[in-house]
Amino acid sequence: EAQVTQNPRYLITVTGKKLTVTCSQNMNHEYMSWYRQDPGLGLRQIYYSMNVEVTDKGDVPEGYKVSRKEKRNFPLILESPSPNQTSLYFCASKWTRDTGELFFGEGSRLTVL
Amino acid sequence: QKEVEQNSGPLSVPEGAIASLNCTYSDRGSQSFFWYRQYSGKSPELIMSIYSNGDKEDGRFTAQLNKASQYVSLLIRDSQPSDSATYLCAVDYGQNFVFGPGTRLSVLP
Numbered sequence: 001e002a003q004v005t006q007n008p009r010y011l012i013t014v015t016g017k018k019l020t021v022t023c024s025q026n027m028n029h030e031y032m033s034w035y036r037q038d039p040g041l042g043l044r045q046i047y048y049s050m051n052v053e054v055t056d057k058g059d060v061p062e063g064y065k066v067s068r069k070e071k072r073n074f075p076l077i078l079e080s081p082s083p084n085q086t087s088l089y090f091c092a093s094k095w096t097r098d099t100g101e102l103f104f105g106e107g108s109r110l111t112v113l
Numbered sequence: 114q115k116e117v118e119q120n121s122g123p124l125s126v127p128e129g130a131i132a133s134l135n136c137t138y139s140d141r142g143s144q145s146f147f148w149y150r151q152y153s154g155k156s157p158e159l160i161m162s163i164y165s166n167g168d169k170e171d172g173r174f175t176a177q178l179n180k181a182s183q184y185v186s187l188l189i190r191d192s193q194p195s196d197s198a199t200y201l202c203a204v205d206y207g208q209n210f211v212f213g214p215g216t217r218l219s220v221l222p
Binding site: 048050058 | 147154155156157158159162201203205207208209210211212213214215
């Protein structure tokens with residue numbers, strides 16, 4: 001089954017404790033992206049990657065890091081989480097930068113205390 | 114700044130009626146437009162994509178695109194309570210899919 005898989009789905013952590021949210025897709029998509037969704041603010045892009053070893057900032061990159069060492073994986077790293085990073089996070093992928101729909105993972109709900 | 118605007122709603126329609134959702138976008142550069150449906154706490158799922166001016170129909174859904182007016186709409190015919198959700202308009206600018214804030218639709222039995 002074609003899918004984007006995120007883990008963990010739910011996480012409660014404390015300020016400053018580094019965490020990684022993993023994202024993996026099995027569709028051989030070149031393009032992958034991370035979004036956060038907050039009430040009243042909609043979906044906002046954090047980082048995106050157009051292919052292996054090619055990543056770039058989206059609209060709200062502060063406090064986040066990403067890497068793309070393999071085509072299928074695109075982890076989101078919070079080096080020192082803060083309460084304002086409490087949010088619902090979605091990983092998404094599509095074939096290439098210029099083609100196709102975005103396929104979303106199921107989401108990861110993160111709470112930073 | 115590339116922006117996508119939608120009325121946040123809520124838009125309430127009775128069961129069986131037509132729901133009309135609208136979206137405008139700021140940048141003429143895009144060629145690809147999408148409507149996603151999102152239930153509370155769930156991930157967005159694609160309903161329709163549209164790439165050229167005019168109408169595109171798929172079952173009870175019709176998407177309409179007018180690039181000159183920078184306007185995209187979604188019509189839902191014979192609305193059902195299960196259609197109650199937030200509908201997101203999205204514009205593909207290549208490296209960035211920009212989403213509107215979403216319109217919350219409520220279909221009343």
